[in-house]
Amino acid sequence: MTTLTGLGLLDGGEGDPKVVALPRRPIRREPLDADGVAMLGTWVALAPIAMLFLAFVSAFIVRRGLGEGWTAIRLPALVWVNTAVLLTSSFTLELARHASRRGGKDAGWMGRTLLLGGMFLAGQTVAWKMLFGAGVSLGLTPYGSFFYLLTGCHAVHLAGGLLALAAAALWPRDGTRKLSRHGAIRVCAIYWHFMTIVWVGILSLLMIGR
């Protein structure tokens, strides 16, 4: 136990009874509360996600520039349906966020967003199955490889977002957590809308780069 004290891993600075008296002011409200810090963290987190997709996009551009065997594949129409679903989910999430502002009823809109998000992921899975079934393997053409790569990476991120949405939907309203329910929903919204924008970007790239 003494060792662990010495290692400073037990709470309380019992090692040294002499505490230098510092002129300190009592607690005051910090400039950013828990909601603010969570939002800051979420905004900052968008940067590395953007860099990851940018890395893939630059690989796409380089490979397309080389030409050889590029052959675009025809995307299943389902992909467009899924896109509409995702765009709608951003819309419903916005409604949820607005509703939660004054502690209002957001559960319905949150539920709809979750449903739409789940539908998007399910729809993407079906679209991949359709393509695999049609013989488009991962390595058939480089365009195809990038399609799977970009949509797959997006889906993984969105799945994470879906989990966060579920957690936010279940968030307590009574202030027992540091982060407020409204704050949790706002954080999800920043991330989710970003992933929608990324999706639009991916689709645009896939269309322009045919």
Added chain:
Amino acid sequence: MSVATQQKPPAHGHAPPEGFLWKYVFSKDHKVIGIQYYFLALVSVFMGMGMSLLIRLQLAYPDRMWPLLGKIFPKGMADGVLSPEFYLSMVTMHGTMMVFFVLTTAPQGGFGNYILPIQIGARDMAFPTLNMLSFWTTFAGFCALVAAFFVQGGAPLGGWTGYAPLSALGEIAGPGQGMGLNLWILSIALFCLASLLGALNFLATTLAMRAEGMSLMRMPLTVWAWFTTAVLSLLAFPVLLGGGVLLLMDRIGGTSFFVPSGLVVAGQPIDHHGGSVILWQHLFWFFGHPEVYIAIIPGMGAVSTILSTFARKPVFGYKAMVLAIFAIGGLGFFVWGHHMFISGMSPYTAVAFSLLTLTIGVPSAVKTFNWLGTLWGAKIRFTTPMLFALGFVSLFVTGGLTGIFLGQTSIDLWFHDTYFVVGHFHMIMGVAAIFGIFAATYFWFPKMFGRLMNEGLGKIHFMLTFIGVYAIFVPMHALGLAGHPRRYYDSSTYEYLRSANSLHMVITWAAFFTAAAQLLFLVNFFWSLWKGKRAGDNPWEATTLEWSIPSPPPFDNFGALEPVVHHGPFEFSVPGAAKDFVMQTDPPSAATGKH
């Protein structure tokens, strides 16, 4: 001078955790996490050092047999002879382990986590749970890397840079390029994720959780350094992660991102089409160059702080130092092509990269001037942390100046892929950055563990190591001048290298000597943990916030109250002040100087 006597419970009431698992294993306390990172780095550095000694043994005595080692490594050293695959796997794993699990772990994950929140007056990082996850993800990456030694085929042998197509082709390209390489990629991917989580914390904490009075321009240079390193990490690691994903897809998904058509390897045609070999290098080095600044910038921050503390003088040119850190970090994103002059990329692009590369010398020179400027007119106390900080300056000059050779396209025609490069990056990373870690260790050990390390042992450790590292790496530059290529298992057959080969002996002996000297550090470290003299709050008479709290700090760093900052970070020798240092939290009347 009014002392607040109100004792209010903290706004973010988090009681200390209960239970062994939550206190020491899955702790969310940035201090525990910092120590966990540090110990991970300590284990890694000794593993990496062991590997380097095997490498050196082979290079100095290529024809010798080592029966004892043959018993320890029956596969890699059958009959006591180091095989080429074992050698190359040592080279690869040594580099990977050192760059990631030592140089990117100890300065940022270790010291950054422990010290940053305290230095800005915060109770913990912004996202403690995320912090805990980031350590354990790093640990998982470490396990994946070590596992590569034990799978069939063994550890990969493509160098820490893992160039495609050698790394994309699988086992046909050589032993260790099968499962071993997959684990290597997994390890790096986990490391990328962990670093991103950590960097997020550093950024949010620095921006949002500074105590009252701790303006940005009153932050110690260590905080600026960790902050900038976090920004670099956020922008660079995702690109490595992306590259790793693409590589894995080429290896097991049948894609051809990096593998062109028409390859025939060991007589077998390869079924890949149209990939770009150089694309891997672009993605890797876009990360790889900022990575080396990630490795050194925290050390520069620590050295600035330590030099100032033991010179009893403010840092010379604080603002310029901050701007220089930004410049180095920012410019670092635009020079990655200097690793690729010979790669086949456009020679015009090469010229552009070369010109940009040489501009990084300017902020680096500014920092060196300012370190020297901090010493000018000083009152130097030669404690062990100070010795390592001074050693850092010497090494930074040596290592940095050799970069000027490598950054010129014409000269890189000669030096690319020779030992000059190996000498250069070891001098600046494998030594200067390590000296930053040593300086930080000796400096903050009393704070972290409440005990002093032994000064006598520390000084001897410094002397032997300082001399030893020069003895190892300067001759390596000579090998490069002679044109000795890198990653060679044996160079004794080449006529043009005849005179240079004697240098291998010098380097190997110096390496063993220096490695042995590190035992002094280990003994000092662990003995002091248990038996070191008790340290007070501020044994070094330093000024930043961590020295205003007990050693070791209480669970929530500052207790129930919050610090208020009235002074800049390096107010030493203020005329008119009672002592030769004014702490940041001293009342405003304590100094009549600036800030």
Added chain:
Amino acid sequence: MALLLAAIVWGLALYTGYYLYNDSYWMPTAISDAARQIDSQLVLTMAVTGVAFFAAQFLLGWFILKYRDRGQAKALYQHGDNRIEIGGMIIVTVVFVAVAFAGQKVWAQVHLTTSPPNAVHVEITAEQFVWNVRYPGPDGAFGKTDPKFYEKIGNTVGVDPSDAAGKDDLTVINNLAVPVNTPVELTLRSKDVIHSFFMPNLRIKQDAVPGMAIPLRFTANKVGDYEVVCAELCGLTHYRMFAFLKVLEPADYQAWLQERAAEVTQ
């Protein structure tokens, strides 16, 4: 301690100078003008960095000595000096920019020029762990290649047998012969992984990258036999992947080509 430390700092600086300026470890004989210019640029850089190096290490040691704690109450209280800061920055910038521009000169000669019409063209196709050196033959044209035509003996480069231009192509292993004082253009290719063709006496190297054909130009001005090594990790016997550069008088060069061609038909 101050004296000891200063002595060590200065000692290590001198030790560094000794190893780097000791030309017994330096490059082998230069056999082209470009090589000599690279050597000059190297010496220039040594001089410039040498000045900076010794100045910095000297100041470090001197400050350690001069500003050790000698019992005075306080040190100098100074936060910096903008004039010194800016002045230093300007000097460093000027020097680095000058060095940077000077350092592009030989690169431009090697890579930003085109070969004259009388240049000898040779193609080098690297593979684990051998250099295939192909000459275009009297017609001066290289035959098309395709991996499906690879044969371990006799057609290591995969020359298309139906291509007329390839009929007189000559492929040798690990030996590159060139005529002296004649511009040579090498084209580097690879069959499997990245290799790098490094000719120390010419001071130049170029990666051989699968999927690419990359030119490298030189003019050798000294007859002799020289070593060539691989300078990019390519697998297990990367360290033994060497070749020989033979610089010959034009008549000897032609004779050499004929001897090699005769060997092939035997």
